[in-house]
Amino acid sequence: MIQLTINGLQASFEKGTTLLEAARFLGFPIPTLCHMEGLSPYGACRLCVVQIGDGPGAKLVSSCTYPVEEGIRVRTASSRVIRARRMIIELLLASCPQSKVIQDLASEHGVRQQRFRQEHETCILCGLCVRMCEEQMAAGAIGFRGRGEHRTIGTPFDITSEKCRQCGGCIYVCPTCQLRCTYTAPEKAICGGCANLQPPCLEKERFDDMMCFMEPCVACEIKKN
């Protein structure tokens, strides 16, 4: 058994347990996107960052891939962790603003601002579908192709794979291609639209800015200046 401290709570876990499992076991919530029980940990979305240690030597690690270590002090919600997590959500939101899952995450974590240009990608390369296909469906029909900004997910040669049984597992786990929030128009909708049912600007006739649903109304703030 390995002794460690999570948010000041001493606990011991079996060797090989990840920090994410340990923290969740103790009841500390850690948001995740690319993690799913039954699939191998991948560490792509970085949402599950936690802080190890204190002071200037502290480091941020992805808890879903980090195994418990003897004597480490883990904090799952330090100000640095929260800041990093918000930034990650903001970046994810910029690449896939139409994703309901990411919008909900943003809402949950109080991300009300969007400072980056929206890309309207359909994929955040979390690899859930690839792992689902290979590990749970034992098919291996889809995979990563290319490198860097040209990295995509798909079948080899972009032709229908013989391995694919059209089980739909990849679509089921995908965080970006579920039902999209189309509150006003797809490209204008942003997180908080669901949690924040009351738009902050009641005097407005049309909510034609993507920032209309933010608290405070960022669109109005910008127009004021």
Add this chain to the structure above:
Amino acid sequence: MNPSVHTDSKPHEEGRAGSLIASLEEIQARYGYLPQKALLDLHKRTGSSLVDIYGVATFYRAFSLKPRGKHLISVCLGTACHVNRAPVVAREVERLLNVKAGETTADREFTLETVNCLGACALGPVVVVDGHYFPAVTTSRVGDILQSARVGLNNVKVETDERVFPLEVSCARCNHSLMDPTHPIDGHPSIRVTVSFDNQHGWTALSCLYGSYNVASEYEIPDDTVVNMFCPHCHAELLGGGSCMECGSPMVPMIVRSGGIVQICTRRGCLGHMLDLSGAIVH
């Protein structure tokens, strides 16, 4: 170029973890690109997942899924080359060939690619054509370089090129000299070996000049035929060389008289060879 014939790479290594890149390199060396059929064959033969094969094939820039031209032109756009006006050179090549970087000309003669550093920064801007480095390239020289590539950079003038020198070799088995003064090639005694392929069995005389690929044969050997070579004296098959770095065919070793070993590829038309003079006594 018929991808379906590709079956003779080393099966004992294939399929083992870590051998995928080597297998892909072999296919790329053979066809100049990775044909879809060859990748599907590799998948069937080794059982490794097609997704993995395709992922690796698209990950590395050294692999191409599209047919490449006869000549590969790499223009370096690394920092040192860039500040020495390499982008202008690249644009000039693009203009003359009428293609963009990464594309192949319609006549399949040239493929143009830009690379990020060739490690020859002092020579910048560097252009590499078919493995030949051209240093300090200016726009006015681009046309000449393309022309020399068309003519063939691997065609050496035996009389004048100083990279060409004669070798004296002997059989690795019986150590009998293989030199044959009665059939001179390039003005030097030739290397005489017995070759067999299909049902033919006869002599072949190779130029002894290192860098010359002139050959005379009793029977016409069709291109791409892999032949078996035998010592004309002890009649043992010349065996035990490595695999050709260019095409993967077996190579034939011969002892260099002054010390060292030279290996030549057994596939007709392949220029693969390797000279190892590490055992030589240098005077």
